Amino acid sequence: MGTASEGATPGFLVWRLSMTWRVAVDRAVAPLGLTHAQYSLVASLYGMQRSGLRPSQRRLADHTGLEPLYVSKLARGLESAGLLERTRDPKDPRAVQLALTERGRDVTEQAIKVVQGLLRQLLEPLGGLDSPRARAFTRELATLLDAPLDPFSQNSEHEKEQS
Template sequence: MTRHEPTAGALLWRLTNKWRAAVDKAVAPLGLTHAQYSLLATLYGQSLAGAKPSQRELADVSGMEPIYVSKLARTLEQNGLVRRSTHPSDPRAVQLEPTPRGVEVAREAVAIVRTLHEQLTASIGGTKSARYGDLVRTLRDLLGDQP
């Protein structure tokens, strides 16, 4: 039986699942899933610049599908972390902003995930290493994502 080297796709899939599970576990005490964290953290980051993005704009920034953003936003709203309202320039659009509690939870979650990020990248020198920078550039190239 011949053993084949895994493809980059297979390795990325495994790494993505490992990463998702680690973030799920890390943010669970805050009542968040990895997906909810991703949306809340992105929204929090946008709000620091004064933005109140629409669900569509947040989908574009986060890389999530708009229907998934809508579902996550409703859950975060039910949990008191996000406020959804009619967008002032487009009555068909829903505008999002973190609630004061959402800001608190986002800050705590971001700190937790940053620490986890350092742990998960320690084998390549952490997030400040040249290898990490190379990895990020490679992944952006594969995604066709511009900095």
């Protein structure tokens, strides 16, 4: 562990890792005209489309963990860049469905390859992408992501203990 990490809390380490990852992805996909947030959106959309889905902006927001308003803003920018198309959902005129354009698929495929290379670098200290340690790490991250976080529930529990 690096000297900056010694004695660090798990929260600090998660934050540092997420920031390190975001910056690395931003730099890696910038030559393709994408930001990390845009990459997250198009890569998720790419995977969903490969599964036969044409998700709404809301569903994509839920999938990526991004705020719906931010997904809308990103989608408009990606649409202007010719990477995706936004259409009204015929079943729900309030909903907007998203789909990658042919150019969007090409750019996304390139970006996925670049980010996969970064992921291999990141997981090398754990034995590589397919190592037992990396698989266990992935399971642990998924467990943490599934844990509900409500900052107000902890305060009310703490207040009850103080009473």
